[in-house]
Amino acid sequence: MRHSYLDEYSQINSLIHHLDPRIKIIIFVVFILFVIFTSPTSFKAFALYGLLITILVLLSKIPLQFFLRRSLNIIPFVLLISFFIPFIKEGKVAGGYSFGTLKLTVTYDGLMIFWNILIKAYLSILCMILVMVSTGFTDFLKALEKIKFPQLITMILSFMYRYIFVVEDELMKMQQAKEARSVGGSRWFHAKALANMLGVLFIRTYERAEAVYLAMCCRGFNGEIQTINDFQLGKKDWAFFFVMLAVLFGIRWAGG
């Protein structure tokens, strides 16, 4: 089981890891906003933002390759959305290709938007990865809750974190039980068996949800989950917050 997928690097001893998760979330959201509101032509600003996030990543002592690998999981979605823009956007033509009857033209405006989406998405993705990976998932959820993020969402995420592996285990056990009795049989037959398994899994998770709800009621659940606030904002957190703000404003000013 890859139980450590989410929290692989959350226990490292570094400046970034020791920051209060609330400050971390807020300052990185601010960071992302700064990146989003940068004009697409201020290349210097993007370079500086890139430098800043690189420094933060180095401070976190999390291996760089890990960031690159993790970002590769997300960037294809961005590419998928933005890839066609250079071909669709109208404007001054930068080049054209024709495949038989199909004619494709790429415009400068389109390329600019493509670059803009790509660089902003990538910088934001790096920010998100850094926050998520340097904070234990449970602390992350608690921090979201304490900064008044809708509790319904944090509750759903928290149950997901608790039960996703339980459900995965159940599926795996069913799969093994099926394999153990599988002797031959057509592909269609196996596909049907898989469909049944998913149905059973759905019913089981549904029943588990009921049982969990009962267990919650037994311990006085009244519609709201409360946790103890054990976060403490220290001098270091505030220092980080203001230094980051100053640097972000500095980059905005320098990059125009």
Next chain:
Amino acid sequence: MAKKVIEIKNLNYTYPDGTEALKSINLDIFAGESLGIIGPNGAGKSTLLLHLNGILKDKGQIKILDLEISEQNLPLIRSKVGLVFQDPDNQLFMPTVFDDVSFGPINMGLAKQEVISCVQSALKEVDMLESIKRTSHHLSFGEKKRISLATVLSMHPEILVLDEPSSNLDPKHRRQFINLLKKLNITKIIATHDLDLIAETCLRVALLDKGKIVAVGDTIDILMNKNLLETHSLEMSSVLS
């Protein structure tokens, strides 16, 4: 005679699908005793337990610590009756051990410091204090069982209700768990078909089959009654015989 903490009078329960799970149950449970509820699979043991803190309600009268089960009394009753479910994955629903054990005390409205000390003493009681920061899905089955117990001990219940506490535990952890139960000095109700566990922890036993109480009496009398046990799909323990 000690004080009655639970009084069940003529309790019936029918599941929404029409299955009659409990039929005219009468049972009194006294302060400080350990009562075993034994019976085959599907006898209605778990259903009976779910009535003891108002999760299920139907015909019949239940009084817990002299309180009727009503909406108004539920929070108090639920803090006095600690119910531990059979599957620890249902009992432990919060992401970390601390959050889980503190769930009850926080809902009871205790102050932060009190909550923390309740959690620590409950975990100490089940010998799991060093796991306070761990996430629940990293625990072994035996550890989950013990933490499950801690999640209700932290609420300082007067009555502890356990559903199949020894199921799926290996002998070593089963032994640990039994010793743990023996140490706890509160009223206990233990539903199981692990008769050796009952023999060690309970002085009185109720035998449940097909939703009815077939016999109530001293543990020795019932567990030594080979005929009675075998008619109700149970088996006399080889240790006792």
